[in-house]
Amino acid sequence: MAYLSKDTPGPTPNLADQVFWDYCQQRELRFQRCPACRRFRHPPTPVCPSCRSFEIEWVQATDIGVVFSFTIVHYAAHASIKSVVPYNVAIIDFPECGHARLVSNVIDVGPTEMHIGMQVSLVWEMAGNDMLVPRFRKKI
Amino acid sequence: MVPFGMFSPPIMIAPLVQRYVHEFGAQPEHFGEVALVCRENARRNPRAVMGDRALTMHDYLNSRMISEPLRLYDCCQENDGACALIVTTLERARDLRQKPVLILAAAQGGSAGWGDGALGSHNMPIEEYGLGNGASLAKELYQRAGVSPKDVDVVQVYDHFTGCVLMTLENFGFCGRGEAGPFVADGNIRWPNGSLPLNTSGGHLSEAYIHGLNLAVEGVRQLRGESSSQVDKAEVCLVTAGLTASPVSAALLGV
Numbered sequence: 001m002a003y004l005s006k007d008t009p010g011p012t013p014n015l016a017d018q019v020f021w022d023y024c025q026q027r028e029l030r031f032q033r034c035p036a037c038r039r040f041r042h043p044p045t046p047v048c049p050s051c052r053s054f055e056i057e058w059v060q061a062t063d064i065g066v067v068f069s070f071t072i073v074h075y076a077a078h079a080s081i082k083s084v085v086p087y088n089v090a091i092i093d094f095p096e097c098g099h100a101r102l103v104s105n106v107i108d109v110g111p112t113e114m115h116i117g118m119q120v121s122l123v124w125e126m127a128g129n130d131m132l133v134p135r136f137r138k139k140i
Numbered sequence: 141m142v143p144f145g146m147f148s149p150p151i152m153i154a155p156l157v158q159r160y161v162h163e164f165g166a167q168p169e170h171f172g173e174v175a176l177v178c179r180e181n182a183r184r185n186p187r188a189v190m191g192d193r194a195l196t197m198h199d200y201l202n203s204r205m206i207s208e209p210l211r212l213y214d215c216c217q218e219n220d221g222a223c224a225l226i227v228t229t230l231e232r233a234r235d236l237r238q239k240p241v242l243i244l245a246a247a248q249g250g251s252a253g254w255g256d257g258a259l260g261s262h263n264m265p266i267e268e269y270g271l272g273n274g275a276s277l278a279k280e281l282y283q284r285a286g287v288s289p290k291d292v293d294v295v296q297v298y299d300h301f302t303g304c305v306l307m308t309l310e311n312f313g314f315c316g317r318g319e320a321g322p323f324v325a326d327g328n329i330r331w332p333n334g335s336l337p338l339n340t341s342g343g344h345l346s347e348a349y350i351h352g353l354n355l356a357v358e359g360v361r362q363l364r365g366e367s368s369s370q371v372d373k374a375e376v377c378l379v380t381a382g383l384t385a386s387p388v389s390a391a392l393l394g395v
Contacts, residue, residue: 009142043261049252069162069262069269071154072208077147086205089146091155091262099266103141111208116162127143135144 002125003107003135004087007080010129017044023058024132027124030058031100040098061094064139067118068093068101072111080128086111092120092136108137141261149300150215152258153384154207157303159270161209164318166306168209172200173324174302174338175213175345181331182342185368189219190346214302216344223350223357239395241363244376245285246391251276254386272304272383274311277390282313285392287376289313292392294362294371295329295336296355298382299343308380309336312390331369340369352381356391363395 013021020043023030033040034048035055047054070090076082088111092102106120120136127133146152160166179195182188195213203212233240254273257264264273282288289312297308306320314336315323323329329338341347341358348354359377361367380390 004143004145008145011143042263043256068266069155069159071151071158071210072205073145073151074205075148075150075207077151078145081145081147084145087145089141089144089151089155089207093266101261101263101266103144103146103262105144116159133143 002127003105004084005080006128008078008128009080010127010131011133016046019058020044021131024124024134027132029061029063029122029134031061031094031097033057033059033098040100042097042100042102059097061097061100061122063122065092065094065102065120065122065136067091067106067114067116067120069116070106070114072114088114090114090120090136102134104133104135106136106138148207149259150207150210153301153304154210155262156258156270156272156307156384157209157214157301160303160307163270164321166303166318166321167325168201168211169197170306170321170325171209171211171214171302172197174299174305174329175200177324177329177331178299178339178343178345178347181340181369182346185341185347188342188347189217190342195346210301210303213345216300216349217346219348219350221348221350221354223353225353225356225360239364241360242394244287244392244394245281246389247277247281247284248387248389249277249280250274250383250386250388254388257386258384270307271317272307272311273386273388274308274380274383274390277388278312281390281392285394287392287394292336292376292378293374294340294359294376295338295378296340296343296359296362296380297338297378298352298355298380299339299345300349300382300384302345304382304384305338308383311383312378312380332371337369337371340367340371352379355379356393359391359393363393 036053
């Protein structure tokens with residue numbers, strides 16, 4: 001069973017992040033890097049904000065990230081999460097990818113155990129719209 | 141960010157406050173002090189929505205968690221309401237019945253990268269993550285107005301969440317980085333005796349959430365000498381907008 005309920009809306013890819021989500025469907029987490037100035041960037045954009053290059057390469061991230069920050073959600077602001085509160089929303093940092101960060105969840109860590117600096121490893125879960133989304137487990 | 145349960149502003153802002161706590165050791169009582177100051181100011185303001193409801197630190201600390209570390213009283217209200225400002229030349233304003241207040245300077249903008257900030261993917265510049273987007277704007281605002289933080293008599297800070305008030309006090313130079321918690325705990329933002337009375341109408345937390353404009357109106361009241369928590373001899377008032385998004389803005393009002 002996925003961390004959030006199947007009624008929680010899944011990703012809705014747009015022109016800029018379609019490729020990111022396409023890779024996710026192949027269970028590959030990839031971030032954009034500019035071949036010209038080597039800067040990573042996320043979320044995806046068509047132009048490098050540093051050097052304005054239109055060139056893009058997609059670099060596969062390591063499977064290990066770090067909890068940069070997080071919150072434990074207690075108030076159900078959406079009907080689909082009424083049955084799952086309290087749950088966490090975590091900001092996962094990838095230091096080796098220029099500190100690109102993902103908003104995600106750590107699926108096997110309880111509210112009192114969550115902490116900044118925790119190492120987590122990538123897992124794939126199916127969202128309600130049958131798209132794969134990157135989530136994380138405590139690194140063993 | 142909806143697929144991961146980031147549905148509402150408290151959930152979007154809470155990780156910034158969590159990071160701020162992690163980096164600087166801010167205590168729940170520091171955030172609570174902001175909530176209490178706003179409520180006490182609201183209690184003197186007949187227009188304030190929360191004007192008839194007292195709030196104690198015990199109430200604050202025991203209020204329910206919304207999105208950790210944000211408790212109920214860390215979050216502003218949602219209200220229907222309206223207010224207005226009339227902006228004109230000083231020459232015209234002098235012919236009107238009300239005492240004119242000057243816009244010493246206004247600035248809008250912020251640091252690069254905050255479009256991917258708290259309301260987006262949380263990929264704003266990592267060194268500013270727990271601080272909000274505002275330090276560069278503050279510098280420019282003071283330069284344009286020709287004043288410095290020590291010239292400011294009273295502040296109206298965008299208090300969508302108490303933690304963002306602490307970040308704003310630092311970004312606008314009223315205390316050093318990470319020092320806003322002890323700064324408010326020392327009574328500095330209390331009316332009437334603090335060095336920098338804050339949100340003297342009750343702010344968004346306790347007057348009403350009219351998306352920043354009620355803060356500007358209260359700034360005008362202070363400089364006209366008409367506030368329900370009037371600061372003695374107030375001549376310069378800072379009014380800020382919410383610093384967790386992009387662009388951000390602020391104004392310095394004077395007489």
